[in-house]
Amino acid sequence: MRRPVCVLGWGLIGGSLARAVSAADRPVWGATSSTADARSARDAGYDVTTSTAEAVARAAEEDALVVLAVPLPAVEPVLREIAAVAPRCRLTDVVSVKEPVADAVRRLLPSARYVGGHPMAGSAASGWAASDGDLFRDAAWVVTAEVTEDEEDGATSSTDADLWAEVARLALACGAHVVPATPAEHDAAVARVSHLPHVLAAVLAAVGADGGPLALALGAGSFRDGTRVMGTRPELVRAMCEGNRPALLDAVDDALGRLGAARGALASTGSLAATVTTGHEARLSFEHLLAGRPGARVRVDPADLPRLVELGRRGGRVIGLNHDEAVVELPG
Amino acid sequence: MRRPVCVLGWGLIGGSLARAVSAADRPVWGATSSTADARSARDAGYDVTTSTAEAVARAAEEDALVVLAVPLPAVEPVLREIAAVAPRCRLTDVVSVKEPVADAVRRLLPSARYVGGHPMAGSAASGWAASDGDLFRDAAWVVTAEVTEDEEDGATSSTDADLWAEVARLALACGAHVVPATPAEHDAAVARVSHLPHVLAAVLAAVGADGGPLALALGAGSFRDGTRVMGTRPELVRAMCEGNRPALLDAVDDALGRLGAARGALASTGSLAATVTTGHEARLSFEHLLAGRPGARVRVDPADLPRLVELGRRGGRVIGLNHDEAVVELPG
Incomplete structure (x- = not known):
């Protein structure tokens, strides 16, 4: 699979993905609205423009896989730009919530082939300067599938199984393992293990600082670890947490x-x-x-998305994938 | 100052202290109720008995500094053992709360010379096997002084300034810096930056696990850091947190x-x-x-405990100490 990859957004996640894809010898180019990130990425040898329209037009020509790697608030404007140039593109994303992105794609880019993704990796730093081609190594990368339960037909999926496999292979090529999940289950899970930790870290940091310089001076391992993610830029934390409002409210x-x-x-x-x-x-x-790990391994039909989602619900992860089978490792 | 050090309790903290004291060429011996820890420490060349009475009798003979390094629930029984053999000993401790220990010393060992201490260092591991002579390097070590505010006399301290300086020098010899504080201010501060982090980590871990295997499988940096201290043995976390109940309730x-x-x-x-x-x-x-750091440095009379406590309240820490002066570094 040598389909080119068009990355939109060259910050920590988009930049790291471009580095990993490039290291896997696959053509990659893209666009970012940050002139600083574009310049630095070009200095590092990458083909990056500041014009989304230009990059997306090229993606349409070359039938590339477009990867949306912008913060949630930028998703809708970028989708509108894609719709104007490449309404039928193959699209995935690496945004931290999945239902809002899927909704936006349905509204703004209804003819696109879309499968959502979310690599569970990051750092308190941000921007191209923090990007790292090994960021996703051994990380979980959620690739979503819509699944409908029906009494007569059982569980069925409306998601394009070919594109699902293609996005899953992109994640595997970056060194990650693939966790299949529905968008709603993804959002509920990350509210608990990713967004709530940020809210609790904010609360802990504030209660510590309320104790004055003596309290902060006594902060050791438990306080340092418990507040670490508050070193992240507030607008990134807010975009992530506020974008998952209903699920985060449940977790809070x-x-x-x-x-x-x-x-x-x-x-x-x-x-x-x-x-x-x-x-x-x-x-x-x-x-x-x-x-x-490793626990039991099961081999399943990669087009059977309901089955893959069910294994993901049990903590399973896809560690290998070809046309005939997906290899899923279950917890030990 | 070559006064011998008698350590009671050879777990993570007591064992690390013994290693650090020994590395500083000061005589150290002691006792632990754990036959396993005693055996391992003896194998490492330390003079450790399982009889507190025996160790304390020797402390009385050699006029040693006794360091109480047992978990809070064991403090009272050990104080009773000391009272029977060495009621006038020089005593400090490394227990995680200071008012309850000071109260117990006043009740059970009223003739002892006592100054409380608390090194802000630890690890999720416990026992002698986890001990490390560098555990306290660059850590904060609270050494307490009682301070009374009086309209006529200003702030005065009832704490033995000579013993305060001796305990502070022990902390400095272990590579730590000394934070002067009253027992009450210490307990309020650690409730915020040490005990609350454990309670929030417990809550976060539970809410994550409530999301099932999928949620835990998606736990990455923020969840791992935010729950790390829950790897600690529950009885140690409980002893620490429950022992600081009023201050922890305020923080919660x-x-x-x-x-x-x-x-x-x-x-x-x-x-x-x-x-x-x-x-x-x-x-x-x-x-x-x-x-x-380093910010401003001030040099103060080491016997002026109210002044030292006031500097600690402002985030100051003692980095050097002799008979004439304490060198205090203030935040930059």
């Missing part, structure tokens, strides 16, 4: 409930047993999921 | 207030601007405090 409500329960138990009985034990077991489950 | 209430405000803003306006901006600025203040 769960956190408020658990924190309130901890408060109640500490005040009334002096014990944090339930809170700490549950948290410890959850952390061990997470460590086990990370370290406990 | 502040966190509930801020998390509730974030929830309200997200639900009503869709914006997390206030939460994220405040969190980002707080994190930058913390990073500045860590990295922005």
Whole structure:
């Protein structure tokens, strides 16, 4: 598969993707609205313009795979630019929420072939300068499929299975493993493990600073780790969290409930047993999921997207893919 | 100052302290109730018994500085053992809360000379096997002084200034810097920057696990960092957090207030601007405090404990100490 890749947005994620794709010997070019990022990427030998229209017209000519790598607030304007030049393009994205992007594509680019994606990798730094061709190595990369449950037909998917496989191979080529999920399940999951951590880090940093210079001077490992992601530029954190509002509200409500329960138990009985034990077991489950692989491997038809999504729900990940089969590793 | 050091408790903190003291060429011995830790420490060449009474009797004979390095729940029983053998010993501790320990010393060992301490260093691992003579290098080590404010006399301290300086020198010898604080101010500060991070990590880990294997499989940097301290043994986390109940309740209430405000803003306006901006600025203040040194240096009378505590309140730390002066570095 030597289809060229057209990257729109050359910040941390788009830039890292371009580096990884290029390292895998696949043609890559693109556009960014940041003249600074464009200049630096060109200095590094990449073919980058500041004109989205120009890059997308070339994508239409060469039948490239277009990768949308802009922050959520920029998605709609960029989709409008694509619609004007390449309404039937092959499109994926690496934006941190999936339902809002899928909705926008349906509205603004209804004739495109689209499969959503989200690599679970990042850093507190941003921009092309922070890009790294190894950023996605061993990371999870969600590739979404719409699945409808029906009593008569069972689970079916309206997603283009060929494009799904192509996007999954792009993720594998970047060194990631592929987690199949519906957009809604993706958004609910990342609200818990990616967006809530940012909100809690903001709360923790503020409560620490409220303790004055003495408290901050005593901040050690637990405070440093617990607030680290607050070093990220606020507009990026906001775009990510605010873009996943309904799912994040659910996760924040769960956190408020658990924190309130901890408060109640500490005040009334002096014990944090339930809170700490549950948290410890959850952390061990997470460590086990990370370290406990490989578990069982199953081979499935790569066009059977409902089956792939079901395995993703169980913690499975695709580690290999060809025309006949997808190799899925389940947790050990 | 070659006074021997008698360490009671040879886990992560006590063991690391013994290693650091020994590396500084000072005699060190002690006792632990863990036969496994005692055996391993003896194998490493240390003089460790499983009899507290025996070690403390020797401390009385040699006029050693006794360092209490046991978890909070073991403090009272060990103080009773000391009281039976060495009621007038010189005593410090490295326990994570200071008012409860000071109260217990006043009740159970009223004739001892006591100055509390708390090195702000640790790891998710525990026991002698995890001990490290460099654990305290560049860490903050709180050494407490009681300070009373009086309209007529101003601020005065009832703490033994000679022993304060001796404990501060022990911390400096271990590679730490010394933060002077009252027990109450210490407990309020660590509730915010050490105990609250553990409670929030427990909440985050649980909310993540509630999302099932898919959510945990998508956990990346923010979730890993935000839950890291939940890898610690639950009984250690509980002892630390539950031992600081009143101050921790205040910190949890502040966190509930801020998390509730974030929830309200997200639900009503869709914006997390206030939460994220405040969190980002707080994190930058913390990073500045860590990295922005050295700021101004002031030299003060080491016997002027109220002045030292006042400088600690402003984020100051003692980096050098002799009979004439304490060198205090203020934030840049």
